[in-house]
Amino acid sequence: MDSVFRDRKATLLMLTPALLVYTIVMLIPIVWSVTYTFQSGNAITGFEFVGFDNWIKFFGDDTAIDALWFTLRYAVVMTFLQVATGYGLALLYIFFLRNKSSLVRAIIFFPVILPTVAVALMFSRIFEAAPTVGPVNAVITWLGGDLTDFFGDPGYSFWVVIIMDVWRSMGFYAVLLYAGLVEIPQEVMESARIDGASGWKLVQKIVFPLSLPILLSSLIFSINGTLKVFDSIVALTNGGPGSATTPLTLYMFRTSFAYGQYGYGSTVAFMLTLLCLLATIFVFRSMRKDVTK
Amino acid sequence: MSMTLAPRRTTLAAIALTGVGALALAACSSGGDTSASDTASDSGSTDETATTSDEFTYLGQTQNTTIIGTLESLETGACAAAADGTPLVSDAIDGTTWDQQLQVLAGNDALSNMSMAAGTPSLMQDFIDAGLVVDLSDVLAEYGVEDSVLPAAAATLEQLYQTDDLYALPTEYNIEGFWYNEELFAEAGVEVPTTWDELVDAAATLDAAGIQPFVAAGGDGWPVTRLVGNYILRDLGSDALQKVADGEASLTDPEYVAGADAVAALGEAGYFGAAAGSIDYDTAMNQFLTGGGAMFYMGSWALANFNDEEQNQIGVDNIGYFAFPEVSGGAGSIDEVPANAGIPVMFTTSSYSDDIGEWIACIAQNYGDVALAESGQVTGFTITETPADQSDLTTLVQDEIANATGSVLWFEAAFTSEGTTVSQTNGGGLASGNLTGEEFMQLVQDANEG
Numbered sequence: 001m002d003s004v005f006r007d008r009k010a011t012l013l014m015l016t017p018a019l020l021v022y023t024i025v026m027l028i029p030i031v032w033s034v035t036y037t038f039q040s041g042n043a044i045t046g047f048e049f050v051g052f053d054n055w056i057k058f059f060g061d062d063t064a065i066d067a068l069w070f071t072l073r074y075a076v077v078m079t080f081l082q083v084a085t086g087y088g089l090a091l092l093y094i095f096f097l098r099n100k101s102s103l104v105r106a107i108i109f110f111p112v113i114l115p116t117v118a119v120a121l122m123f124s125r126i127f128e129a130a131p132t133v134g135p136v137n138a139v140i141t142w143l144g145g146d147l148t149d150f151f152g153d154p155g156y157s158f159w160v161v162i163i164m165d166v167w168r169s170m171g172f173y174a175v176l177l178y179a180g181l182v183e184i185p186q187e188v189m190e191s192a193r194i195d196g197a198s199g200w201k202l203v204q205k206i207v208f209p210l211s212l213p214i215l216l217s218s219l220i221f222s223i224n225g226t227l228k229v230f231d232s233i234v235a236l237t238n239g240g241p242g243s244a245t246t247p248l249t250l251y252m253f254r255t256s257f258a259y260g261q262y263g264y265g266s267t268v269a270f271m272l273t274l275l276c277l278l279a280t281i282f283v284f285r286s287m288r289k290d291v292t293k
Numbered sequence: 294m295s296m297t298l299a300p301r302r303t304t305l306a307a308i309a310l311t312g313v314g315a316l317a318l319a320a321c322s323s324g325g326d327t328s329a330s331d332t333a334s335d336s337g338s339t340d341e342t343a344t345t346s347d348e349f350t351y352l353g354q355t356q357n358t359t360i361i362g363t364l365e366s367l368e369t370g371a372c373a374a375a376a377d378g379t380p381l382v383s384d385a386i387d388g389t390t391w392d393q394q395l396q397v398l399a400g401n402d403a404l405s406n407m408s409m410a411a412g413t414p415s416l417m418q419d420f421i422d423a424g425l426v427v428d429l430s431d432v433l434a435e436y437g438v439e440d441s442v443l444p445a446a447a448a449t450l451e452q453l454y455q456t457d458d459l460y461a462l463p464t465e466y467n468i469e470g471f472w473y474n475e476e477l478f479a480e481a482g483v484e485v486p487t488t489w490d491e492l493v494d495a496a497a498t499l500d501a502a503g504i505q506p507f508v509a510a511g512g513d514g515w516p517v518t519r520l521v522g523n524y525i526l527r528d529l530g531s532d533a534l535q536k537v538a539d540g541e542a543s544l545t546d547p548e549y550v551a552g553a554d555a556v557a558a559l560g561e562a563g564y565f566g567a568a569a570g571s572i573d574y575d576t577a578m579n580q581f582l583t584g585g586g587a588m589f590y591m592g593s594w595a596l597a598n599f600n601d602e603e604q605n606q607i608g609v610d611n612i613g614y615f616a617f618p619e620v621s622g623g624a625g626s627i628d629e630v631p632a633n634a635g636i637p638v639m640f641t642t643s644s645y646s647d648d649i650g651e652w653i654a655c656i657a658q659n660y661g662d663v664a665l666a667e668s669g670q671v672t673g674f675t676i677t678e679t680p681a682d683q684s685d686l687t688t689l690v691q692d693e694i695a696n697a698t699g700s701v702l703w704f705e706a707a708f709t710s711e712g713t714t715v716s717q718t719n720g721g722g723l724a725s726g727n728l729t730g731e732e733f734m735q736l737v738q739d740a741n742e743g
Binding site (some may be wrong): 042043044045046062063128129130131147149151152153238239240241242243254255257258259260261 | 390392393396397399400401416419420422423425566567568569570571572576579580585709710711714715718719721722725727728736739740743
């Protein structure tokens with residue numbers, strides 16, 4: 001095998017097809033879209049070179065800044081909750097349910113395979129205030145509270161989106177982290193127990209450090225997934241009320257395809273790409289030491 | 294180490310995907326760019342086109358069944374000759390992202406022969422400027438059927454797209470105003486209001502009597518922003534919104550903010566009911582037709598729902614109409630009726646042929662009669678036969694159209710795509726009392742300025 005990889009021709013021959021496909025479907029469109037950031041117009045009206053106007057516009061655009069802020073807020077809160085609930089569930093599977101966890105795992109994983117739109121419809125019914133009163137509002141009014149319009153208030157709608165997405169994705173992270181936790185050698189756990197570590201101490205000193213690599217992967221998965229959130233928000237709130245729950249992705253989609261500003265849309269997309277890159281580098285750097293220890 | 298590298302690669306690929314997802318689409322359509330500018334040179338004229346077509350394609354919105362129903366009747370009826378050799382082939386997609394779909398189709402030179410027009414007038418203007426849309430004044434004149442479109446409807450469309458020629462056919466012609474539940478008005482002892490102050494008083498009286506004064510689809514936004522627009526037109530005169538579009542006035546000027554404030558005050562008082570920002574069009578319609586509210590601002594296209602006994606639980610005779618009230622001391626008049634051509638239909642230049650021209654001429658001549666007879670739809674076409682079983686409400690609408698001294702367009706008619714979207718996504722906030730008039734106007738003005 002070694003000799004094959006040392007043969008430059010063979011390496012080239014094997015890499016070229018994949019590299020070619022990657023270039024055509026990835027690199028060229030990326031470069032293409034970057035060139036759009038210096039233009040204004042769309043496919044119908046034609047394009048015009050505008051220099052850095054789109055970039056200047058982005059930083060002076062309140063809606064874009066709001067969308068950026070929402071995206072960050074959403075990503076941080078979601079990443080924390082997704083990974084934390086996932087980790088909690090994985091620990092539950094390992095330490096409490098042990099061999100009997102498969103049914104619970106399947107049930108908690110179930111929402112992951114449901115179509116987002118169906119989940120969003122269900123949640124919009126659950127939190128509905130009018131014309132019919134949903135279960136959540138029914139409970140609130142039964143407890144003596146006021147009818148709450150969850151989708152009419154920016155603060156509430158943010159949390160409804162969060163609750164829905166955590167419910168939808170925690171099963172996935174639980175399985176991912178569970179896979180990492182079962183890999184921890186039983187001997188290590190056993191010797192730690194003999195040394196007197198148990199409960200929280202065992203998790204803190206043994207399980208957590210040993211599961212850091214998989215936690216890192218989960219974090220990167222999560223932060224990139226949440227920075228790119230689109231479908232669940234479109235289906236649940238469509239960015240509303242007003243633009244209170246509009247992430248950068250939705251704003252990019254609207255500017256490009258609803259407002260016909262391809263150049264500005266590309267600029268927003270590029271900002272999002274940078275954001276994902278920065279987030280990944282940040283997570284990666286801050287955890288690298290621990291991983292390689 | 295391989296553990297640490299693998300996620301990085303995956304992530305880089307994921308990052309790349311982010312940027313590329315939408316932009317790949319943009320890249321795809323670059324081919325359409327050149328063809329759009331090519332066709333622009335002959336600005337929608339019908340020269341140098343093929344003489345035959347194998348089919349007459351139509352793309353509509355799934356929500357609208359009237360147009361396709363009428364076309365199908367025409368294909369086997371009055372337009373059988375045009376359909377011979379060029380049969381109708383139809384398709385429908387969801388209307389909520391209509392303008393986006395049209396832009397992608399237009400960018401790829403893939404528009405159907407006939408399709409419902411863009412909802413945003415400024416987008417239609419782009420299509421017209423790019424030479425993508427057939428100049429119907431030419432076509433109708435060529436076939437000698439220019440009388441088939443009512444002058445009022447043609448004028449509304451020309452005003453809407455700011456053109457001298459006709460670029461769309463008025464498959465609907467609507468007036469807008471308040472429809473009210475006569476029984477609920479009588480129950481609360483309320484008279485039909487003619488001024489805004491009377492309207493607010495009526496709402497207060499209805500509310501005190503335990504009746505929800507207004508039904509509105511705040512989730513869709515436009516039923517609320519129409520009120521803002523109409524208030525401004527009644528208060529400042531019929532050219533007030535055009536001035537904003539021309540940059541002579543700003544929505545944030547105090548006299549304009551007053552319009553949004555007036556509507557926001559209704560929202561704050563709770564006159565639109567609970568969670569008004571979450572109500573969609575069908576829910577609002579259902580609410581009004583089951584007696585859930587007293588007043589419903591809507592266009593006359595709703596006649597189809599009003600005339601449907603299954604949907605209309607309160608009875609068609611129980612529904613009255615009054616024009617949008619005057620604002621005391623305002624420059625506008627109650628006789629200027631808010632009018633629109635619904636979503637008209639346009640024809641693309643790229644696959645135009647004589648066969649398509651025959652279809653267009655036939656549609657112009659016969660659509661009005663068939664739509665009125667089969668769906669009770671009031672159109673902008675000349676009518677030659679009035680159906681015997683026409684409902685009183687339909688006649689009332691026809692009379693209102695005939696008696697109107699002038700027409701005005703709606704709030705967002707002259708706005709950009711962005712201004713329109715921002716206005717309509719925030720309209721619900723006014724109805725639920727979460728936005729003040731000033732905040733709303735600031736958002737829309739900013740969006741209009743791009």
